[in-house]
Amino acid sequence: MAGLEARAREVLAPHVVDYVATGAGEQLTRDEAHDAWTRVRFAPHVLREVTSVDLTTTLLGRELTVPWGVAPTSGQREVHADGEPAVLRAGAAAGALTVVSSNAGTRFEDLPEAPWWLQVYLPADRTLAQPLIERAVAAGASALVLTVDTPVVSRKPAGASEASFWDLVDPARVRVNFDEGYAERPGSEKATDLGPHDIGWLAGVSGLPVAVKGVLRPDDARRCVDAGAAAVWVSNHGGRQLDRVLPTATALPAVVEAVGADAQVYVDGGIRSGTDVLAALSLGADAVFLGRSPVWALVEGEGGVARLHDELRRDLVEALRLAGCRTPREARGVAALPPAP
Ligand SMILES: Cc1cc2nc3c(=O)[nH]c(=O)nc-3n(C[C@H](O)[C@H](O)[C@H](O)COP(=O)(O)O)c2cc1C
Numbered sequence: 001m002a003g004l005e006a007r008a009r010e011v012l013a014p015h016v017v018d019y020v021a022t023g024a025g026e027q028l029t030r031d032e033a034h035d036a037w038t039r040v041r042f043a044p045h046v047l048r049e050v051t052s053v054d055l056t057t058t059l060l061g062r063e064l065t066v067p068w069g070v071a072p073t074s075g076q077r078e079v080h081a082d083g084e085p086a087v088l089r090a091g092a093a094a095g096a097l098t099v100v101s102s103n104a105g106t107r108f109e110d111l112p113e114a115p116w117w118l119q120v121y122l123p124a125d126r127t128l129a130q131p132l133i134e135r136a137v138a139a140g141a142s143a144l145v146l147t148v149d150t151p152v153v154s155r156k157p158a159g160a161s162e163a164s165f166w167d168l169v170d171p172a173r174v175r176v177n178f179d180e181g182y183a184e185r186p187g188s189e190k191a192t193d194l195g196p197h198d199i200g201w202l203a204g205v206s207g208l209p210v211a212v213k214g215v216l217r218p219d220d221a222r223r224c225v226d227a228g229a230a231a232v233w234v235s236n237h238g239g240r241q242l243d244r245v246l247p248t249a250t251a252l253p254a255v256v257e258a259v260g261a262d263a264q265v266y267v268d269g270g271i272r273s274g275t276d277v278l279a280a281l282s283l284g285a286d287a288v289f290l291g292r293s294p295v296w297a298l299v300e301g302e303g304g305v306a307r308l309h310d311e312l313r314r315d316l317v318e319a320l321r322l323a324g325c326r327t328p329r330e331a332r333g334v335a336a337l338p339p340a341p
Contacts, residue, residue: 001272001311004296008079011299016078019165020295024154025243029236033270036247040279043336045324053317053326059264059287060143060209060230062115065095066313067328068277070305071235071268071289072119072145075165077105077173079298086302087294088114094309099145099289102132105173108139117143119213121150122198125187132177133206144202145233149214151192154241196227203228211266214241216251218258221265231264231286238269238291249279256284274315281328282335 009017023030057067070091077083084106091098092114099117100108108118118141122129133144166174182188191198202210209230214237215221221232234252236245248269256265267280268289280288290308297308325331 001293001308004293004308008296008299012079013168015165015168016075019075020073020079020292022156023239023243024156024241027157027239027243029243029245029247030239032247033236033239033249034272034276035270036249037270037276037279040249040283041336042278042282042323042334044322044334048324048326050321050324050326053320055313055316055328057287057328059097060117060211062097062142064097064115066309066316067281067287068271068312069097069099069266069287069289070294071238071291072099072101072147073291073295074101074103074174075105075169076101076295076298078165078169079295080301082301083173083298085110085112087298087305088112088116090302090305090309091115093306094313096309097287100136100141102177103175105176107176108136108141111139113140115142117141117145117211119145119147120202121147122191122194122202123188124191124193125185126191126198126201128182128185128188130205131179133202135177137206137208141208143209143211143230144206145211145213146199146202147213147237148194149235149237149241151190151194153190154243156240196223199224199227199229211264215255216246216248218254221255221258225259225263229263231266232259233289234265234267234269234285235289236269249283252280252283252285274312274317274319277312277316278319278323278331279335281331282323282333284332286328 055066084104088098097115099119102120118136211231212224212229213233214235215232224232234248248267252267264286266287267285271288297304323334
């Protein structure tokens with residue numbers, strides 16, 4: 001996976017590179033994400049049979065071939081004309097799940113057959129979100145991911161051109177699942193009053209399990225589960241929201257403990273290699289999600305994303321064998337030490 005970003009930077013327009021790469025504030029959180037995984041130390045098992053490794057993982061009732069998925073990212077059709085369909089096809093072929101952003105550039109009805117979940121931001125007037133959710137359900141979304149770390153979109157550092165990204169994009173390639181005039185409707189602004197009750201409301205209107213994305217604290221994780229969340233997703237939005245928050249590798253163990261067996265726990269942020277995935281699994285994650293890596297890989301279309309999945313699979317199988325594990329589940333507890341803050 002090394003070199004993906006560098007290759008993408010050679011091809012993409014500067015405003016697209018900035019949009020994908022940039023974090024919030026001084027970008028400390030973005031920059032610490034990967035390093036935090038590298039601080040996990042393993043205590044591998046030996047004298048165990050590791051002839052074959054089976055990565056099969058069940059996420060919210062759906063059996064997948066690998067313990068990772070693609071996190072929701074907007075702007076995919078600015079990276080490659082095939083955008084979301086290419087990411088979904090590559091994911092389906094690899095047996096991975098893909099989460100489609102509510103700001104996607106492809107209409108849900110045009111997505112290919114693949115396992116996918118819809119990510120949602122709820123607006124101040126919740127009922128405005130319903131038509132989009134209903135269309136996603138009809139088009140095959142099998143779970144919802146409620147992003148809860150974005151009451152406002154964080155300002156990006158001076159000089160970074162996120163604003164110009166939204167000015168420069170072709171409107172036909174972003175947010176195409178919202179009706180004409182949606183943004184002008186009263187109540188369409190992001191909700192600043194999200195609460196645990198929204199989890200039950202979403203499950204009710206969709207009939208789907210709900211994962212809550214953007215949790216960093218064990219007490220919040222518990223509130224999500226008590227409100228009916230099927231999964232808690234430890235994330236700091238790739239360092240794009242509040243800067244100086246905990247790295248997800250540091251936050252994960254306490255969330256795993258608070259959730260126990262009552263829901264699944266996922267994590268994203270700075271995961272770049274099979275050893276990073278092993279670190280997350282060893283700290284108790286049921287699955288990991290990849291944000292920027294598949295976006296950079298998408299520069300080479302479906303083939304680029306397929307190669308990313310392939311490389312990660314080989315990398316993780318090797319890491320698991322070296323750790324004396326035959327399955328992702330057996331990796332649990334292989335971390336000798338939680339990562340130092
Ligand atoms: C370009 C870009 C767009 C994103 N768009 C969304 C989004 O629409 N919804 C969301 O919940 N998260 C979004 N995220 C956050 C990712 O889902 C994920 O949490 C983060 O990228 C993981 O960190 P990583 O990039 O280090 O893997 C976005 C991230 C990036 C880089």
